[in-house]
Amino acid sequence: AQSVAQPEDQVNVAEGNPLTVKCTYSVSGNPYLFWYVQYPNRGLQFLLKYITGDNLVKGSYGFEAEFNKSQTSFHLKKPSALVSDSALYFCAVSPNQAGTALIFGKGTTLSVSS
Amino acid sequence: GAGVSQSPRYKVAKRGQDVALRCDPISGHVSLFWYQQALGQGPEFLTYFQNEAQLDKSGLPSDRFFAERPEGSVSTLKIQRTQQEDSAVYLCASSDHRGIYSNQPQHFGDGTRLSIL
Numbered sequence: 455a456q457s458v459a460q461p462e463d464q465v466n467v468a469e470g471n472p473l474t475v476k477c478t479y480s481v482s483g484n485p486y487l488f489w490y491v492q493y494p495n496r497g498l499q500f501l502l503k504y505i506t507g508d509n510l511v512k513g514s515y516g517f518e519a520e521f522n523k524s525q526t527s528f529h530l531k532k533p534s535a536l537v538s539d540s541a542l543y544f545c546a547v548s549p550n551q552a553g554t555a556l557i558f559g560k561g562t563t564l565s566v567s568s
Numbered sequence: 569g570a571g572v573s574q575s576p577r578y579k580v581a582k583r584g585q586d587v588a589l590r591c592d593p594i595s596g597h598v599s600l601f602w603y604q605q606a607l608g609q610g611p612e613f614l615t616y617f618q619n620e621a622q623l624d625k626s627g628l629p630s631d632r633f634f635a636e637r638p639e640g641s642v643s644t645l646k647i648q649r650t651q652q653e654d655s656a657v658y659l660c661a662s663s664d665h666r667g668i669y670s671n672q673p674q675h676f677g678d679g680t681r682l683s684i685l
Contacts, residue, residue: 458610486671497572497659497676498611505671544610548671555601555624556674558610 456481458547460559467535468567475530475562477545486548487528488556489519491541498544504528515539535566570594572677574660580683581650589645589680593662600643601674602635603659611659617643647682655684 457480467473479485486505490498502513509521519530528545545559573592581587593600599618603611604627614633616624619640628635632650637643647654661674 488673490676495678495681497574497678498661498674500673500675503671503673546610555613555616556611558612560608560610 456547456549456557458545458557458559460543460545460562462562463560464563464565466565466567469537470534473532473535473539473564473566475543475545475564477528477530477559479526479528479545479547481526481547481549481557483549487519487521488546488548489513489517489528489530490544490546490558492544492561493541501530501543535564537566537568540564540566572660572662572675574658574677574680576680577678578681578683580685582685583650583652585650586646586648587650587682589647589658589682591643591645591660591662591677593641593643593660594664594675595641597662597664597675599663599665599674600637601661601663602643602645603661604629605657605659605679607656614645614658650682650684652684655682657681 459478488503489501492498501517502511504511504521512518517532542561544561546556575590601616602614605611613627615635617637632648634646657679659679661676663674665672
């Protein structure tokens with residue numbers, strides 16, 4: 455079955471420290487990979503995507519993500535966290551083949567303390 | 569407005585009532601998606617429209633759920649004879665990419681929070 459796993463329900467970091475939010479996927483073929491962020495009582499906002507090419511992709515608000523095909527991972531990273539980065543982060547996969555549309559992980563709450 | 573608009577933002581209904589949720593996508597966006605987001609979970613796909621055609625409804629949980637997009641713009645998700653398990657946030661998203669499998673991001677509305685008493 456196709457799936458996306460975000461193994462951490464919550465990630466806590468101090469402001470100014472680097473952050474990583476983990477994502478692994480189980481999809482056959484060459485999927486498209488996305489990260490979205492959700493603030494309370496709001497919809498999802500697109501951060502970045504991996505389609506093909508360079509394994510390190512850069513996105514909005516200083517975020518980047520590293521695609522690792524052998525480990526089927528797509529971890530979200532930021533060199534220096536801000537308090538305003540505190541939100542709920544979702545990893546998503548578009549299977550690029552017959553099946554459902556976007557498949558989302560269950561989300562990781564990022565808490566950045568000052 | 570420039571974004572995806574959903575109404576109402578909050579809806580409370582008694583079990584057994586019918587509800588209708590509206591989505592107004594970004595102007596010109598061909599593709600429209602509905603998702604259901606249960607508390608503490610990621611969104612789950614319900615259905616997909618390309619213009620007025622409903623090309624995929626594989627995620628609709630039962631025949632009580634019905635969606636339409638008659639003129640290829642505004643869409644309505646209707647739930648008949650609501651049950652408590654229907655309580656969730658219903659998200660609408662649109663994309664200017666033609667196709668359900670896309671490398672283009674989807675633009676989400678703020679959702680409708682549905683509570684069934």
